Amino acid sequence: xxxxxxxxxxxxxxxxxxxxxxxxxxxxxxxxxxxxxxxxxxxxxxxxxxxxxxxxxxxxxxxxxxxxxxxxxxxxxxxxxxxxxxxxxxxxxxxxxxxxxxxxxxxxxxxx
Amino acid sequence: xxxxxxxxxxxxxxxxxxxxxxxxxxxxxxxxxxxxxxxxxxxxxxxxxxxxxxxxxxxxxxxxxxxxxxxxxxxxxxxxxxxxxxxxxxxxxxxxxxxxxxxxxxxxxxxx
Numbered sequence: 117x118x119x120x121x122x123x124x125x126x127x128x129x130x131x132x133x134x135x136x137x138x139x140x141x142x143x144x145x146x147x148x149x150x151x152x153x154x155x156x157x158x159x160x161x162x163x164x165x166x167x168x169x170x171x172x173x174x175x176x177x178x179x180x181x182x183x184x185x186x187x188x189x190x191x192x193x194x195x196x197x198x199x200x201x202x203x204x205x206x207x208x209x210x211x212x213x214x215x216x217x218x219x220x221x222x223x224x225x226x227x228x
Numbered sequence: 229x230x231x232x233x234x235x236x237x238x239x240x241x242x243x244x245x246x247x248x249x250x251x252x253x254x255x256x257x258x259x260x261x262x263x264x265x266x267x268x269x270x271x272x273x274x275x276x277x278x279x280x281x282x283x284x285x286x287x288x289x290x291x292x293x294x295x296x297x298x299x300x301x302x303x304x305x306x307x308x309x310x311x312x313x314x315x316x317x318x319x320x321x322x323x324x325x326x327x328x329x330x331x332x333x334x335x336x337x338x339x340x
Contacts, residue, residue, distance in 0.1 A: 148327070150328055152331075154269075158333060158334075159232075159318060159331040159332055159333040159334050160271075160318065160320075160331040161331075162328050162329075162330070165328050204269060206271065210327070210328075215261070215273040215276055215284055215286075216273070216329055217273075218270070218271040218272070220268070220269070220270055221269050221270075221271075
């Protein structure tokens, strides 16, 4: 069965600093991987996705993520965080079972 | 135009009542979903429909009954509401069950 772990419940970074949010998955083959962002009171917006090919994927809002098969990871990164990036971030895995399995989420706080 | 829209956005109701949440997508997708986000922000799939046929029912109490009149609509009816049903319910759609899902804004259900 698919599963996703986001080890960090909360992360606080200063505005302008770099960001890395961790995501580890459990899946027997190469999964489809996603990062979503949820702003307070809002729905989920897709930031980026990985299906195959280049393991470094670019997304919207300046985010990128790197798929590392050896580590079963798909960490989200941003070189310089803006205050508007404060939100909750969800990693998800799909492919089997006709559904997405989500991690528990990481809340990002940005200090000015 | 909103891609996935659900109504109402907020719903406050008493225990024992029956309520419905409606969802419509204008993306031409074949697959629609209902996800539940609990108070700890954990997202879990409830139902998935593909071309109006139920393909996933994730051990949801039978008080919850989805209905898909056509592939652009997936409504959720809940009978005999309980306090534990309080959550945010998200509708989503995707072109293929294994691909990225597009989410609605959510319906915050509060049972008092």
